[in-house]
Amino acid sequence: MKPLRLGLQGLILGIAAFFILGPVVNLALWAVAEQWFFPHKLPLVYGFKYWETVFRPTGNAVGSLVTSILIALWTVVACLAVSIPAGYALARRSLPFRALLMLAFLLPQAFPSVAVYINVARIFYSLGLNGTIAGVVLVHTVHALVYSVWITTAAFAAVDRDLESAARDLGAAPLRVFMTVTLPLAAPGVIASAIFVFLESLDEFTGTYFVGVPDVTTLPLLMFNASMQGNYQIASITALILLVPSIAFMLVVERFLKADVLAKVGA
Amino acid sequence: MVLPEMLDVEALSVAYGANRVLHGVSLSVPKGEMIALLGSSGCGKTTLLRAISGFTAVESGIIRLAGRDVTKLPPEKRDTGMVFQSYALWPHMTVAQNIGYGLKLRGKSKSDIAAAVTRLTGMLGLAGLEQRPVTQLSGGQRQRVALGRVLAINPSLLLLDEPLSNLDARIRLKVRHEIKAIQRELGLTAVMVTHDREEAMVMADRIVVMADGRISQIGTPEDVYLRPASAFVARFMGAENHLRMTARRGDGGIAVAAGPANGPAMLADRPGLAMGVVDAFFRAEAATLVDLGHETRNGILLAGRIVQSSYPGGTYRYAVAVGDDQYLIDDIVRRSPGDAVAVHLPDDALYLFPPQAEA
Numbered sequence: 001m002k003p004l005r006l007g008l009q010g011l012i013l014g015i016a017a018f019f020i021l022g023p024v025v026n027l028a029l030w031a032v033a034e035q036w037f038f039p040h041k042l043p044l045v046y047g048f049k050y051w052e053t054v055f056r057p058t059g060n061a062v063g064s065l066v067t068s069i070l071i072a073l074w075t076v077v078a079c080l081a082v083s084i085p086a087g088y089a090l091a092r093r094s095l096p097f098r099a100l101l102m103l104a105f106l107l108p109q110a111f112p113s114v115a116v117y118i119n120v121a122r123i124f125y126s127l128g129l130n131g132t133i134a135g136v137v138l139v140h141t142v143h144a145l146v147y148s149v150w151i152t153t154a155a156f157a158a159v160d161r162d163l164e165s166a167a168r169d170l171g172a173a174p175l176r177v178f179m180t181v182t183l184p185l186a187a188p189g190v191i192a193s194a195i196f197v198f199l200e201s202l203d204e205f206t207g208t209y210f211v212g213v214p215d216v217t218t219l220p221l222l223m224f225n226a227s228m229q230g231n232y233q234i235a236s237i238t239a240l241i242l243l244v245p246s247i248a249f250m251l252v253v254e255r256f257l258k259a260d261v262l263a264k265v266g267a
Numbered sequence: 268m269v270l271p272e273m274l275d276v277e278a279l280s281v282a283y284g285a286n287r288v289l290h291g292v293s294l295s296v297p298k299g300e301m302i303a304l305l306g307s308s309g310c311g312k313t314t315l316l317r318a319i320s321g322f323t324a325v326e327s328g329i330i331r332l333a334g335r336d337v338t339k340l341p342p343e344k345r346d347t348g349m350v351f352q353s354y355a356l357w358p359h360m361t362v363a364q365n366i367g368y369g370l371k372l373r374g375k376s377k378s379d380i381a382a383a384v385t386r387l388t389g390m391l392g393l394a395g396l397e398q399r400p401v402t403q404l405s406g407g408q409r410q411r412v413a414l415g416r417v418l419a420i421n422p423s424l425l426l427l428d429e430p431l432s433n434l435d436a437r438i439r440l441k442v443r444h445e446i447k448a449i450q451r452e453l454g455l456t457a458v459m460v461t462h463d464r465e466e467a468m469v470m471a472d473r474i475v476v477m478a479d480g481r482i483s484q485i486g487t488p489e490d491v492y493l494r495p496a497s498a499f500v501a502r503f504m505g506a507e508n509h510l511r512m513t514a515r516r517g518d519g520g521i522a523v524a525a526g527p528a529n530g531p532a533m534l535a536d537r538p539g540l541a542m543g544v545v546d547a548f549f550r551a552e553a554a555t556l557v558d559l560g561h562e563t564r565n566g567i568l569l570a571g572r573i574v575q576s577s578y579p580g581g582t583y584r585y586a587v588a589v590g591d592d593q594y595l596i597d598d599i600v601r602r603s604p605g606d607a608v609a610v611h612l613p614d615d616a617l618y619l620f621p622p623q624a625e626a
Contacts, residue, residue: 162355165322168342169349170369170420180368184359 030236050233061222061238068218071133071208072201075140079148079197082141084190087152088182092161102153105146117210124211131215139207144197151196155189156182188256195249195256202245272331273298273456274319274424279328281314288314290480291328296424301450301457303471305464307503311480312460313428319458320426321345333423348422352429354413356401362388362412363397369420387415390449407438414446418453425450425457431466443469464504468492476500498546498620506548506618508594510569514545514619521619523567528590532567534614544622552597553616556585556608566617569594569610576604 030036033043034050054061090098108116120139121130129135159182167177183190205220213221219238226234274296281289289311296302304312317323319330321342330338337345348369356365366387367380375383388394391411396404401412410430417425430446431439447470450457461467467474468488476483476491476499483503484496495501502509513524514534521534521542547567557563559570571589578584582597587610596610 160353160355162351162353163357165342166349166351166355166357166416167368169320169322169347170416171343171372172368173343176372181357185357 027236027239030232031240033233051237054234054237060217061219061234061241064217064219064222064238065241067133067216068202068220071136071140071216071218072198074133074137075144075201076194076197078137078141079144080152080190080194082145083148083152083193084183086149087190088156088178090149090153091156091159102150105149108142109146113206114210117207120207121210130211131213133216136208136212136216136218139211140201140204143204143207144200147196147200148193151193152186152190155186155193158189159185192253192256195253199246199249202242272296273300273333274458275329275331275334276315276319277329277331279315279318279330280326281311281318281323282326287326288480289318292477292480292482294475294482294485296456296458298456299454300472301447301455301459301470302473302475303459303461303467304475304477305461305467305503306477306483307462310477312462312477314480315477316349316426316428316458316460319424320347320349346423347426348417348420348424349426349428350410350413350417350430352432354409354433356409356412356416358400358402360401361397362393362399362401362404365401365412366415366419368416373420383419387419391415406434407442410434410442414449418449423456425455427457427459429460429462431461431463439466446470476503478503495548495618498548498618498623501548501618501620506550506553508549508551508554508596510547510549510567510592510594510612511622512545512547512567513543515542528569528571528592529567530570533564534566534617534619537619540619541621545619546622547612548618548620549612549616551584551595552582553613554594554596555611555613556587556596556598556600556602557611559607559609561609561611563611566611566613569612571608571610573602573604573606573608576602 029043031050032046032048034047035045036043089095090101095101117139124130124135124138129138163181163185164177167181168174172180203220204218205224208216208218208221209224212218219242223235223238223242226232226238272295274294276292276294278291278293279289280287280291292311292315294302294315304315306312314323318325321337321340321344325338328338329336332345332347357368360368363381363384366384370380370383384397385394388397391414393408393411393415396408401409404412410433414430427446431442434442443466449455459467459470461470471488473485473487474491475485478499484491484500486494486496491500492504495504495506510529512526512529514521515524516522516536518533520536521540523529523532523534525531556573557568561568569587569589571587571594573585574588574593575586576583582599583601585596585598585602587594587596587608589610594610602608
């Protein structure tokens, strides 16, 4: 009984590891493969030749990276500008149709994204937003707003109302209460939502493809172009670059997001 | 000209939606007095406190603070200082930052704030803890920081919402007297909310007993304890034993007819009390147990049997079955369950009221 159970557990773990780690290992191999073709199971020649290509000043990887980060930062600013007041209002005020409002932020995710973005692109085209950083930031913002609003709402809801009441009782006007008590206490959740938004923007592909191309090239677009051209080394190296901020921030988020805030997400 | 009271509440009504929780409450507190709003949960005492502090909107009525009508003012524009039941200390600030918050709001200089914080921490026994985050304090220390934070702004009115309910029973007894001493020393006007009768008796100059959104009685601790104005107040102040009897006026007093358990008796007159069926209430410690056959001219005797005995300290506590009822009686003499005894209720231990619908 016991060996059977152990064996089963090992098998399940192995399958899980294969599906999670398999693609990453493949990616890592491609990143250092200088020659690898069918039917060989492993690369024939290893090396860092393509890394040089990617990071060469004339290559567009560095430029795309800068564009990606710029767009992600602006998206964070735009999202917070909406989600801090919206999250506070949703957490504190008894708004009519509160649940409906929360769901409304989920709408952009609910429809098939290609259909949505084709139409967004059409509208942006008539507004002159196509191919601009602002246009891409706008698309990313709408897409990421659901995380941002839901997480900040949870963060504000987790702040004990008595803490705000105590400040008002001592003479602080509502805005002062917000700046000195509510916001500092909700800050970990707000920062976590900002990180989520940053990562979402960094990884976003579909919207950027329809609204940004060909004038705006982000890392995911670069990766896509490289893959389409059969340039797996460039695509893999770009993907690895994209992995770095994701992993780094995930570790930060894990520290910042406390259980009491997580419990209130979407509530 | 009559000096205005520090707090003056006039015909205050508060409703949450269609549910009215305060029905025209009126109350005055002179400067330097501490009153306790006492009642069981849901009686409206916390709502009254929140209405005074400005956190609960008022349906009708007036609240005046130091002669100024504050009924429509937001909490920050009223000069009140509230100690919250949860203390509501800001976890992202140190002890000094918590206590200095109100002074910083008022634009005091850094050195003034530091001096005030030092003075307050010294007074409250928190010296040396100024730079501690409040999350690292014990319950008693947190409570004192909450008090210090409020005292720093020297409010016209100190509001205390169940200030001791989060403390250990042993510390609570000590802190009661500490808060009372500080309030008296600084001459603060204070309103405290509590459901603990003894806490109210020890801390307050006057007690406001509340029930169902109304004031049942206002008076000194002696008043409400010895001269309860209603059956509810009598029960709430500890006279839980209840005896129904028939009485009529005669011979300069109240003649109690012999009932299923009690013999006939003469009691001193209670002016204004309607005769007929009367409910009597008495405390466990105000009655004594005597042997059957004992005779007295003071009060009532009930024949009963001990069904349970315990020793909570000081005196024995007996459950005595009298007819269908059971009473709790304290007595210093040790007796055993099963003993037939008489319960002696002295005249002044009996609070008589017209029968209540549910009693």
